Amino acid sequence: xxxxxxxxxxxxxxxxxxxxxxxxxxxxxxxxxxxxxxxxxxxxxxxxxxxxxxxxxxxxxxxxxxxxxxxxxxxxxxxxxxxxxxxxxxxxxxxxxxxxxxxxxxxxxxxxxxxxxxxxxxxxxxxxxxxxxxxxxxxxxxxxxxxxxxxxxxxxxxxxxxxxxxxxxxxxxxxxxxxxxxxxxxxxxxxxxxxxxxxxxxxxxxxxxxxxxxxxxxxxxxxxxxxxxxxxxxxxxxxxxxxxxxxxxxxxxxxxxxxxxxxxxxxxxxxxxxxxxxxxxxxxxxxxxxxxxxxxxxxxxxxxxxxxxxxxxxxxxxxxxxxxxxxxxxxxxxxxxxxxxxxxxxxxxxxxxxxxxxxxxxxxxxxxxxxxxxxxxxxxxxxxxxxxxxxxxxxxxxxxxxxxxxxxxxxxxxxxxxxxxxxxxxxxxx
Amino acid sequence: xxxxxxxxxxxxxxxxxxxxxxxxxxxxxxxxxxxxxxxxxxxxxxxxxxxxxxxxxxxxxxxxxxxxxxxxxxxxxxxxxxxxxxxxxxxxxxxxxxxxxxxxxxxxxxxxxxxxxxxxxxxxxxxxxxxxxxxxxxxxxxxxxxxxxxxxxxxxxxxxxxxxxxxxxxxxxxxxxxxxxxxxxxxxxxxxxxxxxxxxxxxxxxxxxxxxxxxxxxxxxxxxxxxxxxxxxxxxxxxxxxxxxxxxxxxxxxxxxxxxxxxxxxxxxxxxxxxxxxxxxxxxxxxxxxxxxxxxxxxxxxxxxxxxxxxxxxxxxxxxxxxxxxxxxxxxxxxxxxxxxxxxxxxxxxxxxxxxxxxxxxxxxxxxxxxxxxxxxxxxxxxxxxxxxxxxxxxxxxxxxxxxxxxxxxxxxxxxxxxxxxxxxxxxxxxxxxxxxxxxxxxxxxxxxxxxx
Numbered sequence: 001x002x003x004x005x006x007x008x009x010x011x012x013x014x015x016x017x018x019x020x021x022x023x024x025x026x027x028x029x030x031x032x033x034x035x036x037x038x039x040x041x042x043x044x045x046x047x048x049x050x051x052x053x054x055x056x057x058x059x060x061x062x063x064x065x066x067x068x069x070x071x072x073x074x075x076x077x078x079x080x081x082x083x084x085x086x087x088x089x090x091x092x093x094x095x096x097x098x099x100x101x102x103x104x105x106x107x108x109x110x111x112x113x114x115x116x117x118x119x120x121x122x123x124x125x126x127x128x129x130x131x132x133x134x135x136x137x138x139x140x141x142x143x144x145x146x147x148x149x150x151x152x153x154x155x156x157x158x159x160x161x162x163x164x165x166x167x168x169x170x171x172x173x174x175x176x177x178x179x180x181x182x183x184x185x186x187x188x189x190x191x192x193x194x195x196x197x198x199x200x201x202x203x204x205x206x207x208x209x210x211x212x213x214x215x216x217x218x219x220x221x222x223x224x225x226x227x228x229x230x231x232x233x234x235x236x237x238x239x240x241x242x243x244x245x246x247x248x249x250x251x252x253x254x255x256x257x258x259x260x261x262x263x264x265x266x267x268x269x270x271x272x273x274x275x276x277x278x279x280x281x282x283x284x285x286x287x288x289x290x291x292x293x294x295x296x297x298x299x300x301x302x303x304x305x306x307x308x309x310x311x312x313x314x315x316x317x318x319x320x321x322x323x324x325x326x327x328x329x330x331x332x333x334x335x336x337x338x339x340x341x342x343x344x345x346x347x348x349x350x351x352x353x354x355x356x357x358x359x360x361x362x363x364x365x366x367x368x369x370x371x372x373x374x375x376x377x378x379x380x381x382x383x384x385x386x387x388x389x390x391x392x393x394x395x396x397x398x399x400x401x402x403x404x405x406x407x408x409x410x411x412x413x414x415x416x417x418x419x420x421x422x423x424x425x426x427x428x429x430x
Numbered sequence: 431x432x433x434x435x436x437x438x439x440x441x442x443x444x445x446x447x448x449x450x451x452x453x454x455x456x457x458x459x460x461x462x463x464x465x466x467x468x469x470x471x472x473x474x475x476x477x478x479x480x481x482x483x484x485x486x487x488x489x490x491x492x493x494x495x496x497x498x499x500x501x502x503x504x505x506x507x508x509x510x511x512x513x514x515x516x517x518x519x520x521x522x523x524x525x526x527x528x529x530x531x532x533x534x535x536x537x538x539x540x541x542x543x544x545x546x547x548x549x550x551x552x553x554x555x556x557x558x559x560x561x562x563x564x565x566x567x568x569x570x571x572x573x574x575x576x577x578x579x580x581x582x583x584x585x586x587x588x589x590x591x592x593x594x595x596x597x598x599x600x601x602x603x604x605x606x607x608x609x610x611x612x613x614x615x616x617x618x619x620x621x622x623x624x625x626x627x628x629x630x631x632x633x634x635x636x637x638x639x640x641x642x643x644x645x646x647x648x649x650x651x652x653x654x655x656x657x658x659x660x661x662x663x664x665x666x667x668x669x670x671x672x673x674x675x676x677x678x679x680x681x682x683x684x685x686x687x688x689x690x691x692x693x694x695x696x697x698x699x700x701x702x703x704x705x706x707x708x709x710x711x712x713x714x715x716x717x718x719x720x721x722x723x724x725x726x727x728x729x730x731x732x733x734x735x736x737x738x739x740x741x742x743x744x745x746x747x748x749x750x751x752x753x754x755x756x757x758x759x760x761x762x763x764x765x766x767x768x769x770x771x772x773x774x775x776x777x778x779x780x781x782x783x784x785x786x787x788x789x790x791x792x793x794x795x796x797x798x799x800x801x802x803x804x805x806x807x808x809x810x811x812x813x814x815x816x817x818x819x820x821x822x823x824x825x826x827x828x829x830x831x832x833x834x835x836x837x838x839x840x841x842x843x844x845x846x847x848x849x850x851x852x853x854x855x856x857x858x859x860x861x862x863x864x865x866x867x868x869x870x871x872x873x874x875x876x877x878x879x880x881x882x883x
Contacts, residue, residue: 037674044677044687047708079681214670217689221673285708 009104009292010281011427014118014397015042016271017223019385020230022123026268029224031060031067034270035120036077041221042116042272043078046286052081054112057099058272059089060120061388061418064127070120089389092418093339094297095119096392100273101295101425113280118272119389125268134161171418173303178310178339178418183249183258185308186342189349196262196341197241200382203338207379208234215378219397231265231385248340262341267385271393273400288430290400290411295425296320302420307360310343312422313414314350318361320424328368332409332429333402335395336370338381339416347414378402391415396427403429434823434839437846455845458579461540463608463855465632465659470606472508472538473498477526480516482546482593489599507533509542509606515587517547517561527568534572540579544605545569546598549619552589566617573615573878574843581605581614581844581878588621596625597867600859603631609855612820612848615878618868624811625866626767634862636661638767639709641701643692644719646672648824649774651679652850653716656858658683662714665704667692692719692745698752706758713761714861715753717746717773720792722826727787735788742792746773747799754803760810767863768811773800774853775816777876793818797872804870813869815860820876823847842877 017038020026026034035058043049058071067073072086091098096119103115130138137156144150170177186196210216211228220227246256247263274286281288298316300307313336321327328334328351336344350356351367361367378398381391392415399411406429413425437457440446450456461471473496476487490497490511501507510533512526530543537543547565566584573582585601587593597620604610605618628634640657644650645666654666664685668676673689680687688704690697705712720742723734750771753759759769778786779793800816807814821827821838827847830838839847856875859865 040681041673041677041687044680044685047680047684047686049681049684079684214691214694217670217691220670221677221687221689222671223674225674227671227673285710287707 005110006108007110008278009107010276010278010288011290011292011396011400012274012276012281012286013046013289014219014271014273014393014400015045015221016219016390016394016397017041017269018220018226018229019267019269019387019390020226021385022266022268024230025224025226026122027124029122029268030125031063031070031120031122032074032077034122034223034268035070035074035118037223038118038120038221038270038272039074039078039080039116042274043080045218045221046274049079050081053084053116054114055103055106056084056086056116057089057103058086058116058118058120059095059099059389060122061090061092061095062121062123062126063090089119091423092421093337093386093388093391094415094417094421094423095389096271097295097396097413097415097423097425098297098392100275100292100392100396101423103275104292104295107275107277114274114276116272116274118270118393120270121387121389122268123266129165131161131163131165137161171309177248179248179258179263181302181309182340182342183252183256185311185346186257186340187249187252187255188308189346191257191342191345191349193257195345196257197238199338199341199344200241200262201236201238203376203380203382204233204236206377207232207383210378215401219401229384231267232379232383258340258342262382264339264381264386267387269385269387269390271390271397273393273396287404289404290430291428293410293426293428294320294324295423296323298422298424300420307420308346309418309420310339310416310422311346311350312420313416313424314347315361316422316424317351317414318357318363318367320426321367324426326410326426328370328412330410331412332374332406333377333399334370334375334412335380335399335414336375337386337391337395337415339386341382343416396425400427403427405429434846436836455840456577457844457846458539460579460611460844461608462611462851469493469495469603470508470542472496472506473501474509474511474606475499475501475507475533476511476513477529478513478516480513482515482587483513485593486511486513486546486598486602489594489602493603501533501536505536506538507536507541508538509544510537511544511546511602514545514547514561514565515593517565519557520561520564522561523564523568530572534575537580540608540611541576542580542606543572543576543582544602545582545584546593547584547586549586549588569617570615570878576614576843579611579844581610583610583613583615584617586617586619588619591620592623595620595623595867596627596864597622599627600625600862600864600866601868603864604859609859611855612844612852612875612877613856613873614843616874618873619871620867621869622867624768624813626863628863633661634864635714635858638662638713638861639665639705639711640714640716640861641665641667641705641712642716642718643667645679646675648826649819649822649850649853650718652854653718653857654679654683654685656851656854657714657716657861658685660858660862662861663709665701665708667701668719692749693740695748697745698749701749702752702756702758711761712753712759712769713767714770715749715759715772716857716861717749717771719745720774722786722789724785724789726785730787738788738792742789743795743799746796750799750803754806767866768813769807770812770861771803771807771814772857772860773814773816775818775872777818777820777874777879780818780872780874800872801870807869811866813860813866815868815870816872817853817856817860818872818874818876819848819853820874820879821847822853823849842879844877846877848875848877
């Protein structure tokens with residue numbers, strides 16, 4: 001297809017429910033409840049009742065097997081036209097970004113005129129898996145043709161088989177948690193405790209200030225009587241953050257720097273973004289906040305320790321910036337998701353490092369520096385929380401709103417993900 | 431909403447007999463509007479021989495009603511329209527008044543008595559003004575005597591106004607219909623020939639865009655439902671913290687939810703911006719959002735006083751300035767019906783209420799604002815009015831202690847509390863094209879409540 005046939009994919013707006021710390025306000029709400037409520041809020045915000053949307057793409061990282069059709073089932077719980085198709089996406093913490101990016105591409109190609117993309121995650125309602133032994137016995141009993149065969153199978157169950165297998169966020173290939181992986185990377189890059197705490201504090205302050213000036217009034221719809229992210233600590237200080245003991249990398253002893261406060265807490269929540277072609281937005285009298293310009297996926301070989309688990313966005317960004325002939329100084333705002341404060345700091349250091357950029361990214365020089373006054377200006381994952389699949393939708397909607405009214409100004413997005421993956425993206429205000 | 435178990439009981443066979451024998455109040459099940467149902471269930475008698483009497487009889491006939499000038503002794507009647515517009519002395523009233531008296535016993539449940547008279551302020555002749563004022567006294571007293579859900583109200587015509595004006599027809603139809611179920615002992619003044627009759631009486635707001643503040647629950651949500659039923663497209667506003675319920679109401683009525691604190695400096699501009707984006711027009715504003723922070727004046731603190739004034743009246747003044755400065759809120763310029771503003775007042779603002787100095791001040795302020803803003807709206811053929819609810823069954827009144835609530839419910843001519851839909855119906859009427867002749871008015875929806883509530 002020739003370039004002339006590519007049209008703009010417009011970000012019209014978004015909606016999310018406030019993010020809540022795991023096992024608190026949303027403990028009894030499942031993924032489908034949260035995603036449905038988020039979609040309902042989006043429908044109400046833009047008057048989409050009865051509307052047939054091109055495609056709805058969303059997903060969850062922690063998903064029950066019964067939720068195999070999570071997004072479609074959620075759509076059926078809204079006033080959207082039931083003829084709206086939907087599918088599930090999963091790319092760990094980058095799920096939401098992948099859903100948004102791929103839907104934007106469909107719009108650009110003219111395959112669809114409108115889309116909703118987002119994600120949801122609940123740690124509180126995580127699926128619990130039974131042991132392989134118990135599952136084998138149950139499946140055998142299920143296959144049994146007679147009662148005696150069934151009883152014989154079931155008689156094999158032993159107490160040890162009944163122990164539930166807690167869902168883990170550990171990397172299956174290394175057995176290490178994300179935090180332990182990041183502790184190694186942070187240490188290797190010499191990220192200090194002080195700069196992590198400063199980044200965490202800025203996240204809380206920026207988020208609280210954004211709430212106070214009403215920035216989230218048209219981005220968030222309350223859920224279960226929660227109207228603000230519950231992880232946010234507006235009164236946080238460097239002093240308070242400094243008192244916490246390290247949570248990850250304890251084997252580093254005195255050199256451990258990652259605490260519960262400069263790491264993002266496990267969180268429940270959901271988000272959705274409404275996308276459309278220009279024509280579709282105009283026909284429906286909907287706002288056009290920003291264009292979705294481009295996105296890039298990346299992955300690193302972290303298994304043998306050749307690269308840090310969460311460093312994939314460093315590589316994706318380099319390719320994406322080169323393709324679009326841009327540098328960091330071209331961006332009005334930069335949104336870098338913090339799985340941990342040290343993730344952001346390690347990425348920034350990597351981009352500033354001539355050695356890394358030459359050796360790893362294959363560039364002639366360092367990629368550039370990041371103007372901190374443009375980084376995560378309306379708060380970020382450390383304060384808002386990070387319900388894995390919901391983070392992309394939070395970032396895209398907030399950044400599009402921040403860029404609205406600044407035609408041509410660019411926004412940069414970076415989201416790291418489990419499995420050594422990541423996504424970066426560019427959007428442009430209008 | 432608390433259940434009115436007494437009214438439920440009094441409407442059973444045994445309950446009816448018992449309450450009658452004991453001389454207890456007998457609250458009736460009120461006739462309420464349902465789209466597609468007949469306007470009124472039975473003959474309507476038009477009394478009087480004035481200009482208005484023949485104009486209104488013609489109007490009623492055009493609605494296919496069974497219109498009579500006299501009624502046989504055994505027949506039942508659903509409504510009585512008594513025209514006193516030509517009375518020039520109190521002695522002129524007697525013939526028609528006595529005819530009303532004879533018809534009262536033949537009136538069906540939820541029957542209607544509507545008097546039509548001229549504005550007393552329109553004349554300086556003592557005898558004429560006496561006659562016109564007398565009609566208001568007799569109407570209010572008749573309302574107190576009505577039984578079985580019946581109401582009595584008046585239409586007051588400006589001096590010289592042609593009784594065939596659309597505003598007169600609009601008021602007449604509203605008062606005859608189930609839309610006015612909880613309006614009694616009130617007067618709707620019609621001051622101008624402005625307004626137009628709708629093409630479809632069941633969808634008078636077709637094509638209009640309305641914003642309703644405080645729409646997430648209670649009376650606000652009811653207003654949204656009724657305006658939607660009557661054909662309006664809706665923008666629903668409430669504070670961000672009420673966003674979940676607001677979204678549910680918006681999805682129910684196919685409107686858009688705008689989370690907004692109306693006390694924000696730019697609230698009016700935000701609403702205008704939303705209306706411009708999504709509809710390209712704004713025709714109707716319903717200022718429903720309000721709060722109570724009750725306390726005896728002796729214990730009143732600054733924040734209770736200031737917050738009630740800020741939400742209930744200052745915000746409306748500020749938003750109205752923005753609306754009136756905007757071309758968007760000038761549907762007259764597009765050749766349509768003029769813009770409409772309807773504010774929620776309260777009977778507390780009329781009679782006062784112990785422990786509500788702040789609330790009553792704000793609601794009396796609303797009435798003052800409405801009467802003073804009428805001229806500005808008139809310039810664009812628009813109207814502004816207030817609705818003053820009495821005791822309405824809501825989540826708020828359900829919190830009143832049982833005994834107080836029971837007394838408050840029975841302290842009106844209909845012996846029961848009104849429903850949110852009753853307030854909403856009156857607001858929808860004032861928002862409609864057929865109410866274009868009425869402006870600057872505060873209309874009570876209180877079942878002729880004796881005091882403020």
